[in-house]
Amino acid sequence: GENVEQHPSTLSVQEGDSAVIKCTYSDSASNYFPWYKQELGKGPQLIIDIRSNVGEKKDQRIAVTLNKTAKHFSLHITETQPEDSAVYFCAATAGGTSYGKLTFGQGTILTVHP
Amino acid sequence: NAGVTQTPKFQVLKTGQSMTLQCAQDMNHEYMSWYRQDPGMGLRLIHYSVGAGITDQGEVPNGYNVSRSTTEDFPLRLLSAAPSQTSVYFCASSPSFNQPQHFGDGTRLSIL
Secondary structure (H helix, E strand, C coil), X not given: XXXXXXXXXXXXXXXXXXXXXXXXXXXXXXXXXXXXXXXXXXXXXXXXXXXXXXXXXEECCEEEEEECCCCEEEEEEXXXXXXXXXXXXXXXXXXXXXXXXXXXXXXXXEEEEC | CCCEEEECCEXXXXXXXXXXXXXXXXXXXXXXXXXXECCCCCEEEEEEEEECCEEEECCCCCCEEECXXXXXXXXXXXXXXXXXXXXXXXXXXXXXXXXXXXXXXXXXXXXX
């Protein structure tokens, strides 16, 4: 089945800096890669997603890049703000016999210091 | 429009007890799923459903049962609770595969 590795596990930045979180996946048939933000006591919320026919997608301060050859994708947050502090998860959907099942990375705790 | 609603929010059980975690969505989504979240392990898929009457196993299905009699509801049953099932459980729904999933706020379950 699909395996998703996420790094780093914790990330601390100063307000205004950029933050980058990286994920690798194992199933070359995977074709959908969402990113979720989870605040304390809440369920994950989708912040951006990308499909395998696109190399990059941007939404204001958030961007995601996908390298299908290397099987990795990254989340980029620019001009970070204290309210960006949360746990971030990457995910990938499996192909083949596990089609459509979402596999999550282990999560990154992002702390933005004012 | 409530989205995905999970009940209860907190529950403490004794080993061997059974219980049902409720999940309801009002978005007419076909796809629903259950995950458990444990420290350092992200979210792991327990069971999922692609529509009423259709369910399938995820990555960690042992000890859990599901059924989907309506589009709106997708309950998760613990047959005989074990301490290893202490976790936070999340229900999610989406219009179909490979579409953004909407999560509930979770049920925090402790088994003594």
